[in-house]
Each structure stands twice: as structure tokens, then as C-alpha cells.
Amino acid sequence: xxxxxxxxxxxxxxxxxxxxxxxxxxxxxxxxxxxxxxxxxxxxxxxxxxxxxxxxxxxxxxxxxxxxxxxxxxxxxxxxxxxxxxxxxxxxxxxxxxxxxxxxxxxxxxxxxxxxxxxxxxxxxxxxxxxxxxxxxxxxxxxxxxxxxxxxxxxxxxxxxxxxxxxxxxxxxxxxxxxxxxxxxxxxxxxxxxxxxxxxxxxxxxxxxxxxxxxxxxxxxxxxxxxxxxxxxxxxxxxxxxxxxxxxxxxxxxxxxxxxxxxxxxxxxxxxxxxxxxxxxxxxxxxxxxxxxxxxxxxxxxxxxxxxxxxxxxxxxxxxxxxxxxxxxxxxxxxxxxxxxxxxxxxxxxxxxxxxxxxxxxxxxxxxxxxxxxxxxxxxx
Amino acid sequence: xxxxxxxxxxxxxxxxxxxxxxxxxxxxxxxxxxxxxxxxxxxxxxxxxxxxxxxxxxxxxxxxxxxxxxxxxxxxxxxxxxxxxxxxxxxxxxxxxxxxxxxxxxxxxxxxxxxxxxxxxxxxxxxxxxxxxxxxxxxxxxxxxxxxxxxxxxxxxxxxxxxxxxxxxxxxxxxxxxxxxxxxxxxxxxxxxxxxxxxxxxxxxxxxxxxxxxxxxxxxxxxxxxxxxxxxxxxxxxxxxxxxxxxxxxxxxxxxxxxxxxxxxxxxxxxxxxxxxxxxxxxxxxxxxxxxxxxxxxxxxxxxxxxxxxxxxxxxxxxxxxxxxxxxxxxxxxxxxxxxxxxxxxxxxxxxxxxxxxxxxxxxxxxxxxxxxxxxxxxxxxxxxxxxxxxxxxxxxxxxxxxxx
Numbered sequence: 128x129x130x131x132x133x134x135x136x137x138x139x140x141x142x143x144x145x146x147x148x149x150x151x152x153x154x155x156x157x158x159x160x161x162x163x164x165x166x167x168x169x170x171x172x173x174x175x176x177x178x179x180x181x182x183x184x185x186x187x188x189x190x191x192x193x194x195x196x197x198x199x200x201x202x203x204x205x206x207x208x209x210x211x212x213x214x215x216x217x218x219x220x221x222x223x224x225x226x227x228x229x230x231x232x233x234x235x236x237x238x239x240x241x242x243x244x245x246x247x248x249x250x251x252x253x254x255x256x257x258x259x260x261x262x263x264x265x266x267x268x269x270x271x272x273x274x275x276x277x278x279x280x281x282x283x284x285x286x287x288x289x290x291x292x293x294x295x296x297x298x299x300x301x302x303x304x305x306x307x308x309x310x311x312x313x314x315x316x317x318x319x320x321x322x323x324x325x326x327x328x329x330x331x332x333x334x335x336x337x338x339x340x341x342x343x344x345x346x347x348x349x350x351x352x353x354x355x356x357x358x359x360x361x362x363x364x365x366x367x368x369x370x371x372x373x374x375x376x377x378x379x380x381x382x383x384x385x386x387x388x389x390x391x392x393x394x395x396x397x398x399x400x401x402x403x404x405x406x407x408x409x410x411x412x413x414x415x416x417x418x419x420x421x422x423x424x425x426x427x428x429x430x431x432x433x434x435x436x437x438x439x440x441x442x443x444x445x446x447x448x449x450x451x452x453x454x455x456x457x458x459x460x461x462x463x464x465x466x467x468x469x470x471x472x473x474x475x476x477x478x479x480x481x482x483x484x485x486x487x488x489x490x491x492x493x494x495x496x497x498x499x500x501x502x503x504x505x506x507x508x
Numbered sequence: 509x510x511x512x513x514x515x516x517x518x519x520x521x522x523x524x525x526x527x528x529x530x531x532x533x534x535x536x537x538x539x540x541x542x543x544x545x546x547x548x549x550x551x552x553x554x555x556x557x558x559x560x561x562x563x564x565x566x567x568x569x570x571x572x573x574x575x576x577x578x579x580x581x582x583x584x585x586x587x588x589x590x591x592x593x594x595x596x597x598x599x600x601x602x603x604x605x606x607x608x609x610x611x612x613x614x615x616x617x618x619x620x621x622x623x624x625x626x627x628x629x630x631x632x633x634x635x636x637x638x639x640x641x642x643x644x645x646x647x648x649x650x651x652x653x654x655x656x657x658x659x660x661x662x663x664x665x666x667x668x669x670x671x672x673x674x675x676x677x678x679x680x681x682x683x684x685x686x687x688x689x690x691x692x693x694x695x696x697x698x699x700x701x702x703x704x705x706x707x708x709x710x711x712x713x714x715x716x717x718x719x720x721x722x723x724x725x726x727x728x729x730x731x732x733x734x735x736x737x738x739x740x741x742x743x744x745x746x747x748x749x750x751x752x753x754x755x756x757x758x759x760x761x762x763x764x765x766x767x768x769x770x771x772x773x774x775x776x777x778x779x780x781x782x783x784x785x786x787x788x789x790x791x792x793x794x795x796x797x798x799x800x801x802x803x804x805x806x807x808x809x810x811x812x813x814x815x816x817x818x819x820x821x822x823x824x825x826x827x828x829x830x831x832x833x834x835x836x837x838x839x840x841x842x843x844x845x846x847x848x849x850x851x852x853x854x855x856x857x858x859x860x861x862x863x864x865x866x867x868x869x870x871x872x873x874x875x876x877x878x879x880x881x882x883x884x885x886x887x888x889x890x891x892x893x894x895x896x897x898x899x900x901x902x903x904x905x906x907x908x909x910x911x912x913x
Contacts, residue, residue: 140609143690190636239766239782247670248648249619255706259628262709268554269712276710277772277900281619281649281670286901289769295779298767298903299678302619302650302668310667317685323765338631342647345639387608388657388666402608461648493645494654496666 155227195457242296308464309498353427356457377506400438519598519742561735561838586738615675674897676846735838762790768902805832845897
């Protein structure tokens with residue numbers, strides 16, 4: 128049976144209106160480049176790579192695999208010692224990225240109208256494995272640490288970001304695999320454009336550990352030499368209209384964001400990618416020729432890297448320069464989209480341009496997730 | 509704010525410990541039937557408390573047509589099966605939903621916890637080289653919604669929302685927003701979770717497990733029972749439902765969402781009351797219009813006291829009947845408020861109030877005149893109902909459903 132899930136059926140439906148533009152007014156990043164957008168921009172400009180060895184107590188237990196890890200990270204160095212004892216590395220990354228982002232957006236804390244959207248895949252793998260050890264290896268299977276059990280619940284990071292910053296608006300954790308970042312911005316647009324919150328901290332977070340690295344190793348999805356990565360990127364986001372009314376400085380605008388699902392079993396994955404890109408551009412009011420650079424998300428992933436690039440090329444009639452972050456900070460899976468956007472913002476800040484640039488950010492997952500996002504530099508329109 | 513369209517629920521799917529299919533599920537709930545028993549899905553012999561709400565007779569192959577159960581975790585199978593049942597229940601041509609504006613939002617607490625359990629056991633026994641590609645691919649929480657889109661050949665938004673125990677209410681709310689703004693023409697929303705050792709151990713460690721049965725609102729309530737299931741509701745615009753002569757269970761009138769931002773596991777009554785008020789404002793209703801509250805009602809001493817306090821703060825003297833279906837199916841975690849939504853739809857459409865089972869004496873500390881609909885369901889004529897979901901992380905979501913006019 129042929130199923131044209133993103134084909135003519137959709138084309139036959141009336142086109143949707145232009146997307147409500149979103150403004151990114153502030154960014155916080157924790158990556159293998161170090162802390163902050165400047166570190167990431169510097170690393171990308173130099174063509175270098177981030178810390179390329181496993182860190183932590185289990186560094187010896189990693190399989191032979193390229194990694195990009197966050198070196199010397201201690202949460203208490205950034206938020207103080209109090210209340211951090213039971214938090215895991217993943218939540219720590221999220222808290223620091225959110226703190227850095229919020230520091231650049233005054234007036235955001237302690238409010239009913241600011242929410243959180245965080246992407247994840249499984250939450251903290253290390254916390255899950257710690258729990259597995261407690262319940263499987265100890266004499267009594269129920270002797271698990273009650274203060275650490277909440278770390279294994281997938282919305283721990285988003286909940287802690289709310290607690291530490293007093294953000295009482297909608298608190299969302301979201302999982303859409305490789306396309307999680309695009310889904311997060313699309314989700315944010317819905318929440319903001321309907322007035323369910325005034326402002327959101329939108330971000331993605333992943334943590335490396337030996338068991339996660341073994342999972343990647345077993346998956347057979349990494350092309351030779353593709354490093355896996357960790358870290359977090361967080362963005363303070365409002366509608367562009369609200370940002371302008373506030374007189375906020377706009378780092379970039381998220382225009383069209385289209386997401387969908389098209390597994391390999393349906394065939395012509397490149398065609399499906401192309402359709403998502405076309406829709407995202409249409410709803411951005413942009414033409415294929417307006418795209419100055421692309422940031423593909425599936426770089427180094429077997430089986431999806433090529434359909435992604437081919438789909439982009441089909442939609443744009445060529446391939447603009449690629450702005451890659453994977454080589455520098457590693458493949459960050461559910462946080463990849465956030466890292467792609469952070470990478471563009473970091474590079475743009477580092478290399479000023481006379482004309483605002485327009486980037487296409489995409490993702491294709493092995494499971495079928497597809498995302499296409501249009502990012503315009505600055506706030507001029 | 510953009511122009512929006514009215515959104516209705518026209519298909520229901522449930523894979524639960526008291527029945528498979530929304531009719532069987534709702535009939536059992538209406539009777540007050542208990543679906544909890546001694547755990548069989550993992551070796552629970554080392555636990556002092558061994559009761560849970562397991563779905564014993566779930567045969568994925570009997571329901572699923574495209575999804576091969578070998579390639580998906582139990583949560584994904586439950587979500588896909590519930591969604592297949594919801595599609596069948598809706599009367600839509602199954603092939604007609606394959607397009608780019610059909611999608612799914614699925615909530616969960618523990619994601620693919622049975623998959624994590626397999627990998628976790630291999631890891632802690634030093635057998636990481638046994639990790640299989642097929643199993644690793646099942647582990648991300650995103651696979652729960654991916655299973656649904658694969659099963660039904662959906663082409664649009666495919667998101668898992670792992671916001672713990674209010675997740676399917678949030679999924680329902682977000683799907684409602686996607687349909688009413690025209691971003692989607694048809695959405696499945698719900699949730700799935702599977703009984704597993706990790707969750708059972710965690711809730712035990714928190715001191716939240718009941719030894720025998722779950723008795724929400726009872727003077728002697730002792731805690732939750734862990735539960736599992738998959739649940740799915742099909743949402744479409746009212747206009748298209750009317751045009752195709754669909755059976756309309758309920759209209760989604762609105763929802764409220766907020767975050768306590770105080771503590772990971774302790775609920776906050778002020779925040780819950782604010783969420784109820786947000787939900788009423790979103791639906792354009794006043795408290796006196798609410799005929800029934802489907803409670804979060806976990807059966808822990810703290811939750812029920814906090815929830816009733818918040819309800820009293822908003823409703824004042826006239827508290828509507830409020831009951832907890834967790835008394836029968838246990839705490840199905842990320843699916844819990846989805847099961848609540850299904851039973852609310854049935855209550856509106858068939859005309860009854862769902863009961864709270866296992867109540868011997870309503871806790872006097874919860875205040876006077878609290879109608880928890882004890883025992884069995886009651887014939888009634890509710891027009892507007894309110895469905896609660898609260899979660900770890902302080903994630904509160906409340907949906908408001910109305911009988912279609």
C-alpha cells in the first residue's frame with residue numbers, strides 16, 4: 128500500500144497563513160566548547176572541536192566512539208552549593224543554560240506568565256542506570272534513594288528550571304527524536320500566539336554517560352567518525368510583536384517551522400523533507416533563493432544524512448553553505464536542534480554581516496521525524 | 509489572537525486493566541470494578557507491596573495492523589493500539605487520516621520504561637555488549653508517538669509529552685490548540701505508560717504505595733497503586749464532524765495549565781486553584797456550571813487533601829461531585845488524565861457520574877458534604893465536566909469538556 132502522508136493530500140488542502148514570528152532575545156549554552164555563546168562562536172570560527180574525551184567517573188567504561196563532552200562541569204560553581212546535591216548532570220546543564228539565557232532577559236523571573244519548553248529523549252540515562260543498580264543489585268529492591276528518584280522522571284529538568292527561577296507558566300517537556308528542536312519552537316509558537324504564556328524558556332538538553340555511549344554504539348546509526356555530544360542550549364522566546372513592544376534586542380527570529388512524520392517505509396524521504404522545507408519557507412514569506420546558509424541536523428547519521436541534504440537541495444534548487452555544529456559539539460540527538468540554532472547565533476555574532484542572514488535548520492530521524500525551521504538574523508524586517 | 513474553530517472528540521480508544529476498548533473500559537468503571545491485582549509483569553517478590561493495575565490480556569497483534577510489536581516498546585504498543593481503537597470508534601475511513609495535517613500528541617511519565625529496564629539490567633550486570641540495536645531504538649520517549657503515527661500512517665505533528673502524571677491532559681490541550689487554529693485537521697491525543705520495576709521501586713521509596721487497594725478520599729487511604737495502559741482520543745473540528753454525521757462525544761471547551769515552581773513532588777493547593785480558574789476562564793464558564801470533577805485523586809493522604817482544598821477554594825459552598833477512577837485502575841501515570849478524559853466523554857454522552865471505588869468512609873478531614881460518588885456509577889445528566897491532572901515537577905493541567913450542543 129502506498130501512503131502519501133505528506134504528499135498531494137496536504138498540497139490539496141488550503142495553505143496555512145504566515146507563521147507568527149517568534150523572537151529569540153537571549154541565549155544560554157553549555158557545550159563541548161565550554162560555557163556561553165562566545166565560547167561556541169570562537170570554536171566554530173576556529174574550525175576546532177570541543178573537548179574530545181569522555182569525562183566523569185565512568186570515562187574508562189566508554190566504547191570506542193568519538194565524543195564531545197563538557198569538561199570540568201560542576202553545577203555548584205554556577206548556582207551555589209545549596210540544593211544541588213541530588214541533581215544530576217543533565218538537569219545541571221539545563222539549569223545553567225537557562226540561567227545564562229535568563230540573565231540576558233531581565234524581568235523574566237518569578238512570574239506566572241513565563242513558561243518552559245525542554246526537549247529530551249529519555250531524561251538522564253545515568254540517573255536511570257543508578258536506579259537500576261539500586262533496585263536490581265541491592266538486597267532489597269525498594270531501597271532506592273527517594274531524593275534521587277524524581278531525577279528519573281523525564282520532566283525533572285523542566286521542573287527544576289521552573290523551581291530555580293520561579294517560572295509558573297506552562298511547563299512542557301517534549302520528545303520528538305532528532306526533530307525535537309523544531310517541534311519545541313513550533314510548540315512554543317502555539318503557546319505564545321494563543322497567549323497561554325507571554326514568554327518561554329525554550330531549550331534542549333542531553334547528557335553523555337558510558338551506558339548512553341554504549342547505546343549509541345549498539346544502535347549502528349552513527350557513520351564512522353561521527354562524535355556524540357552533550358550539553359544544553361536555552362533561548363528566551365516571545366512573539367516578535369511582544370519583543371518589539373518591549374524594546375528588546377532581538378538576536379534572531381524564528382519564522383516558519385514545519386514538522387511531520389515520514390518513515391523510510393513510506394518511500395521518497397527526500398521528497399518529504401523538500402515538502403517540509405517548502406512549507407516552512409512559504410509560511411516565512413521567504414523564497415528558496417533567500418536562504419543564505421543551512422544547518423542540517425542529521426549530519427553523520429547513517430541513512431538519513433543523504434535524504435536530508437537531497438531534500439534541501441530539491442526545495443532550494445541547490446545547496447547553500449553548510450553551517451555544521453556536529454563536528455564541534457557532537458551529535459546531541461534531542462538537543463541537536465537547539466545546538467543547531469545556538470551554533471548559527473554564535474557564528475553570526477562572531478562574523479557580523481551587513482545584510483541579515485536567513486538560515487534553514489532541518490532534522491530527519493531514523494524513526495520518521497522531520498523538521499524544518501527558518502531562522503532570520505536580528506530583528507529588522 | 510487568531511480566529512479559531514470549535515473542536516470535538518469523536519473517537520475513543522482505551523487499553524486498560526478493566527477492559528480493552530472504550531466501551532468495555534467505561535462499562536467497567538461505571539460498575540466500579542477493580543482492575544488491580546498482584547504484579548506478574550516483573551518479579552515483585554522482594555517488595556512488601558505487590559499490587560498494581562496491569563493490563564493482562566493485551567494482545568498487540570490482535571489490534572495493530574502496521575506496527576510490528578517486536579520493534580516497539582510496551583508504551584508505544586499501548587499508545588498505538590489505543591489510537592487504532594479510537595480511529596475505529598470514530599467511523600472514519602482508516603486510510604483517510606493519512607495526510608500531513610493529521611498527527612498525535614502522547615503523554616507519558618516513564619517513557620519506554622520496560623525497555624529501559626532491559627537495558628538497565630544488562631548494564632548493571634556488565635553486559636553492555638548485549639545491547640541490541642533493535643532494543644536501543646525503542647528507548648527514546650519519542651517512540652511512543654512515533655508508534656502511533658507509524659500505525660495510522662499520520663504525517664503531521666508527532667510529539668511525545670513526558671510531563672509525568674498530567675501529561676495526557678496536556679497532550680489533549682495542545683492537540684486542541686493545533687486543531688482549533690487550523691494547524692492540524694485531525695489529532696490523536698492521549699498517553700501511555702507500562703508497569704515496571706523502576707517506577708514501582710521509586711514510588712515505594714517515596715512512601716506513596718498502598719498495601720492492598722487504592723482508596724481515594726477515604727479516611728484510611730494509604731497511597732497509590734502503580735498502573736498502566738494506553739489511551740487515545742480523536743479530535744477534529746466540529747464542522748467536519750457534523751458534515752460527516754459523526755458521533756460527537758464531547759466538545760473541548762478549554763484548558764488551564766500552570767506550574768507550581770516550588771517542589772518536585774509535593775503539590776501546591778494555591779497553584780492548583782489558579783489552574784482551575786485558568787481552565788474556567790479558557791472555557792468561558794463559571795464554577796457553578798461544572799457538574800462533575802474527574803479528580804487526579806491518587807489516594808495518597810497529601811494529594812487528596814490538597815486537591816479538595818484547591819477545589820473548595822474555587823467552588824466555595826457548592827462543590828460538584830468529585831470522583832477518582834484511580835481507585836479502580838491504579839495510577840496509570842502519563843495515561844491517567846487521558847483515561848479521565850475518556851470516562852468524562854462517556855459520562856457526558858451516556859449520562860452518568862463515574863464512581864470512586866473502595867470508599868468505606870469519606871475522610872472527615874476533607875470537610876463536610878463531599879460527594880465522591882462512592883461505590884458504583886450514578887445515573888446523571890452532566891453538561892460540563894472538569895478533568896484534573898497534576899504531576900511531578902508541579903505540572904498542573906485541567907481540561908474542560910462539554911456535552912455537544
